[in-house]
Amino acid sequence: MLKRENILLVDDDINILELLQRHLQSMNYHTYKAVSVKEALYILKDTFIDLLITDIQMPEVDGLQLLKFSDEHYPEIPKLVITGYPSVDGALEVIKSGAIDYLTKPFTKEELRLAVEKAFAHGESRKNIRPKKANGNRAVHSEMIGESAAFQEITDVIERVKDNKATVLIQGESGTGKELVARAIHYSGKFSRAPFVAVNCGAIPENLLESELFGYVKGAFTGANDNRSGFFQAAEGGTLFLDEIGTAPLTVQTKLLRALQEKEITKVGSRKNEKIDIRIIAATNADLQNDIQEKRFREDLYYRLTVVEINVPPLRNRKSDIPLLVDKFLLKYGVEYKDRLLKISPDALEILKRYNWPGNIRELENVVQRAVIMCDGAIGVKDLPEALKYQIDFPEENYKPLREMEKEYVQRVLLHTQGNKTKAAEILQIDRKTLREKIK
Numbered sequence: 001m002l003k004r005e006n007i008l009l010v011d012d013d014i015n016i017l018e019l020l021q022r023h024l025q026s027m028n029y030h031t032y033k034a035v036s037v038k039e040a041l042y043i044l045k046d047t048f049i050d051l052l053i054t055d056i057q058m059p060e061v062d063g064l065q066l067l068k069f070s071d072e073h074y075p076e077i078p079k080l081v082i083t084g085y086p087s088v089d090g091a092l093e094v095i096k097s098g099a100i101d102y103l104t105k106p107f108t109k110e111e112l113r114l115a116v117e118k119a120f121a122h123g124e125s126r127k128n129i130r131p132k133k134a135n136g137n138r139a140v141h142s143e144m145i146g147e148s149a150a151f152q153e154i155t156d157v158i159e160r161v162k163d164n165k166a167t168v169l170i171q172g173e174s175g176t177g178k179e180l181v182a183r184a185i186h187y188s189g190k191f192s193r194a195p196f197v198a199v200n201c202g203a204i205p206e207n208l209l210e211s212e213l214f215g216y217v218k219g220a221f222t223g224a225n226d227n228r229s230g231f232f233q234a235a236e237g238g239t240l241f242l243d244e245i246g247t248a249p250l251t252v253q254t255k256l257l258r259a260l261q262e263k264e265i266t267k268v269g270s271r272k273n274e275k276i277d278i279r280i281i282a283a284t285n286a287d288l289q290n291d292i293q294e295k296r297f298r299e300d301l302y303y304r305l306t307v308v309e310i311n312v313p314p315l316r317n318r319k320s321d322i323p324l325l326v327d328k329f330l331l332k333y334g335v336e337y338k339d340r341l342l343k344i345s346p347d348a349l350e351i352l353k354r355y356n357w358p359g360n361i362r363e364l365e366n367v368v369q370r371a372v373i374m375c376d377g378a379i380g381v382k383d384l385p386e387a388l389k390y391q392i393d394f395p396e397e398n399y400k401p402l403r404e405m406e407k408e409y410v411q412r413v414l415l416h417t418q419g420n421k422t423k424a425a426e427i428l429q430i431d432r433k434t435l436r437e438k439i440k
Helices: 014-026 037-046 063-073 088-096 109-129 149-161 178-187 206-214 250-262 288-293 299-305 319-338 346-354 360-374 402-416 421-428 432-439
Strands: 006-010 030-034 051-055 079-083 101-104 139-141 144-146 168-171 196-200 239-243 264-266 273-275 279-284 308-311
Touching: 006 014, 006 037, 014 030, 014 109, 030 037, 037 051, 037 063, 037 319, 051 063, 051 109, 063 079, 063 319, 079 109, 101 109, 144 149, 144 178, 144 319, 149 178, 149 308, 168 178, 168 299, 178 196, 178 239, 178 279, 206 250, 250 264, 250 279, 250 299, 288 299, 319 346, 319 360, 346 360, 402 421, 402 432, 421 432
Parallel strands: 006 030, 006 051, 051 079, 079 101, 168 279, 168 308, 196 239, 239 279
Antiparallel strands: 139 144, 264 273
16 A cells, blocks of 8 residues: 655644645645644654645744744655745845745646645755754754764764664653653654654553563453553554663563563463564663662663663753754644744843753753743743753853852842842742841
């Protein structure tokens, strides 16, 4: 059976959308409709799209912004523009924003067919010549974004492993984007049409993890009233992502090792072995080497998992990526909450760049999300959490004793709160008694 390409149609005119849908479905294409850029972003995030067709003139966020965003985050998708306001300058702007061609309203079904075929043909040719890096030294894989050397090392490894089924272990602190790396490996490679199944091992009770992963047969235990497949079977042909692998009990680790070695599993309560064809990507924020020493993790499983190892750096070690990540979250939440694109002031961005982000990218996203909700226009310093505003940066060549740094920091916070000790203690995250002792 021939593959039906997925085409995303974006236009605020429902009549145009329905016309496009009728024409394209008669050509055996599968279509998705969006009446706004906001709706289109949700579809792009959750659906494998082969071609984007968008109008330019739309309220709030226009089609040019959608083109620029999709060209940056989904460069492999060819783009076609439909416009009722043709001009030379407009055509140049459309092409510069990543579109292959544009159609002028009104258009015939045949003109649409030719434009779509041209877009797909051009998209296929670009796959063979597209460099690994986009926009200078920036690399983009799905929702991953960055331009730092640390980020580029990760994308280079992704390029090497995406088209094979070598086992990968991703290590990094919480909030660094380990699952995004796993998804990038899966969805940028030739197995992208197969399932991607994510399992948080730490979120499933130990006594249930084995049956959830491998499935069970009827009567295997109390409550097993039917045969049931597990996550391994659900991921057949694709990728099984095992997050927080270090939390898996030793009994489950033993079965995981056998699955990796023998390429087969056994359901709980069964004696029948079943062959599997999947790639396993595991992730952890724990020190597995220490867990091996403490007899909490199998050494032989560790070596089976680390055929390829990826270490995701904390955000404090890739601060040059912060402006790009902020732009991404501003677009996401600006459209979601305010139906428009938002900007951030240089002072506010500088504060975000200075902070060390113990919660990493997840914390940064939460801060930007909150700022979008709180702001009236562009995001300014006033829209950021108090704890971020009053950090002190000392030049590396001007180190000071810890006691002196603490004294200066407390003085600045008290100055900001105009002597309000309750507010100052809240910012410093200490109680009033401790603050009084420091003041004394």
